[in-house]
Amino acid sequence: MRFRHCAVSILVLVPLLHAGYGSDNPRLAKLYGEFISPCCWRENLTVHDSPVAQQLRDQIAVMVRQGKSDDQIKSSLIGVYGKRILALPEGEERTWLFMTPVAIVVLGAGFVCLALMRMRKQAVPAT
Secondary structure (H helix, E strand, C coil): CHHHHHHHHHHHHHHHHCCCCCCCCHHHHHHHHHEECCCCCCCECCCCCCHHHHHHHHHHHHHHHCCCCHHHHHHHHHHHHCHHHECCCCCHHHHHHHHHHHHHHHHHHHHHHHHHHHHHHHHCCCC
16 A cells, blocks of 8 residues: 555656646647757756757747747757657658557557467367
8 A cells, every 4th residue: 555655646746746837827838848858869958958958948938929929939940950850750750650659559469469369279279
């Protein structure tokens, strides 16, 4: 029982620790989560802490204050940094990103089933 409370506490606290930048403004928080920091290309702007990431967060905040839409902001950043700036790719790349693991799991399950069927055939003694 005690383990469950610890596990639940950890699951509740981890997102709070990663709340990061822009958590007071839902629109900014959403936008920060959509872009990868261009200094190392590893973390999104919500959690990444570097001068380049802070500069990009400031730039996004300015565009929001200027009244630009989310699509205009996205287009502007893609124009400067390319599609790599997006945390989740768009179009065909997004399909590949989500469908590749599914295909691997399905193929793996198929191979396991075939192997089990072969093992079962070999295990049955001939009379």
